[in-house]
Amino acid sequence: MTTATERDEARIAARQAREDYNLFSRLPAIYAASRMQGQQFLQHGGGLSIVEWRTLWDLHEVGPMTIRDLATIQRADHSLLSRALPDMRRKGYVTMRRDEGDGRQTIVEIAPAGRAAYDRAAPVMARRRAALREVFSEEEIAVFVGFLDRFEDFLRRPVEQVLKEETAK
Amino acid sequence: MTTATERDEARIAARQAREDYNLFSRLPAIYAASRMQGQQFLQHGGGLSIVEWRTLWDLHEVGPMTIRDLATIQRADHSLLSRALPDMRRKGYVTMRRDEGDGRQTIVEIAPAGRAAYDRAAPVMARRRAALREVFSEEEIAVFVGFLDRFEDFLRRPVEQVLKEETAK
DNA sequence: AGATATTACGTGACAAGTCATATAATATCT
DNA sequence: AGATATTATATGACTTGTCACGTAATATCT
Numbered sequence: 001m002t003t004a005t006e007r008d009e010a011r012i013a014a015r016q017a018r019e020d021y022n023l024f025s026r027l028p029a030i031y032a033a034s035r036m037q038g039q040q041f042l043q044h045g046g047g048l049s050i051v052e053w054r055t056l057w058d059l060h061e062v063g064p065m066t067i068r069d070l071a072t073i074q075r076a077d078h079s080l081l082s083r084a085l086p087d088m089r090r091k092g093y094v095t096m097r098r099d100e101g102d103g104r105q106t107i108v109e110i111a112p113a114g115r116a117a118y119d120r121a122a123p124v125m126a127r128r129r130a131a132l133r134e135v136f137s138e139e140e141i142a143v144f145v146g147f148l149d150r151f152e153d154f155l156r157r158p159v160e161q162v163l164k165e166e167t168a169k
Numbered sequence: 170m171t172t173a174t175e176r177d178e179a180r181i182a183a184r185q186a187r188e189d190y191n192l193f194s195r196l197p198a199i200y201a202a203s204r205m206q207g208q209q210f211l212q213h214g215g216g217l218s219i220v221e222w223r224t225l226w227d228l229h230e231v232g233p234m235t236i237r238d239l240a241t242i243q244r245a246d247h248s249l250l251s252r253a254l255p256d257m258r259r260k261g262y263v264t265m266r267r268d269e270g271d272g273r274q275t276i277v278e279i280a281p282a283g284r285a286a287y288d289r290a291a292p293v294m295a296r297r298r299a300a301l302r303e304v305f306s307e308e309e310i311a312v313f314v315g316f317l318d319r320f321e322d323f324l325r326r327p328v329e330q331v332l333k334e335e336t337a338k
Numbered sequence: 339a340g341a342t343a344t345t346a347c348g349t350g351a352c353a354a355g356t357c358a359t360a361t362a363a364t365a366t367c368t
Numbered sequence: 369a370g371a372t373a374t375t376a377t378a379t380g381a382c383t384t385g386t387c388a389c390g391t392a393a394t395a396t397c398t
């Protein structure tokens with residue numbers, strides 16, 4: 001706690017250096033930078049949005065899927081896909097049909113225009129991934145992903161559980 | 170590339186497992202989970218939003234700052250703070266005054282109601298950070314932060330530079 | 339067979355980020 | 369002293385996430 005009444009550049013710099021080690025503080029900027037960079041790469045590869053790219057890539061690699069399947073692979077809420085897909089259908093990128101066996105489900109499939117858009121963006125995005133592998137070794141990525149797994153497990157613990165453990169101590 | 174015409178659960182599972190090792194794919198969900206969990210913690214600690222909490226914490230630790238200072242510490246665009254602060258002033262959390270020496274700058278200072286809101290949220294958020302230290306050792310956090318630093322450096326490289334390096338090869 | 343529970347998707351509402359642009363104030367240059 | 373360049377903030381517009389809720393279809397139970 002400070003009783004400082006005037007702006008103090010040294011304190012500002014110290015605060016920033018300290019927050020560099022706060023994982024919670026680091027994520028917003030890194031995530032935003034990743035998204036912005038991804039969007040810029042896609043601008044060079046045909047102009048797809050991040051969600052469009054991700055979805056076409058998934059459909060291209062896996063084949064037809066439900067909205068729930070896409071949400072599961074992308075670790076996102078189904079509403080994100082539910083909202084994006086009608087526009088993608090309008091652009092001719094995908095087809096959407098109700099599943100004959102289960103009327104609740106929608107089967108999404110890549111369409112020729114989507115395949116073309118995928119073909120245009122894929123080399124650019126592959127270059128991005130290759131460039132990252134010049135910065136991190138395969139072993140380092142494995143360790144990094146291990147940290148992310150553990151961090152995500154922590155983030156998904158119920159808040160009440162985390163707060164209750166303190167009371168038990 | 171697949172020519173699959175039917176939904177295939179094994180392919181879906183394989184795709185998801187593979188994307189687990191794609192750092193770009195991992196970030197959106199982890200960032201969103203961090204934010205949602207942070208909001209839930211704050212609900213237990215007085216109801217501040219994430220941006221409000223971060224800002225009050227910074228002002229409490231450092232003292233008066235400009236909007237640019239806050240944006241620098243939080244590694245965020247100045248517009249995020251510029252937008253949040255008038256509401257925080259309206260709630261009595263902060264005061265805002267033009268700098269006498271430089272009329273372009275706004276000096277933001279924590280106010281009594283902000284200090285009270287900070288005091289209520291701080292123990293809850295401290296518990297969150299303490300709980301994370303039970304999951305990661307200090308050494309592991311240092312390595313993790315090193316990876317994040319390198320990743321962020323990569324993410325901030327101009328796209329043209331990354332794409333040009335391929336051409337040079 | 340009918341009632342109840344569960345699941346899949348669509349939509350409302352919102353938070354939190356960014357980039358771009360405009361305005362005002364200051365710094366620098368000639 | 370005046371012109372030009374730079375900087376700080378405010379605002380427009382947008383993207384991408386989530387949670388909550390409603391509707392429709394299916395699964396399960398009695």
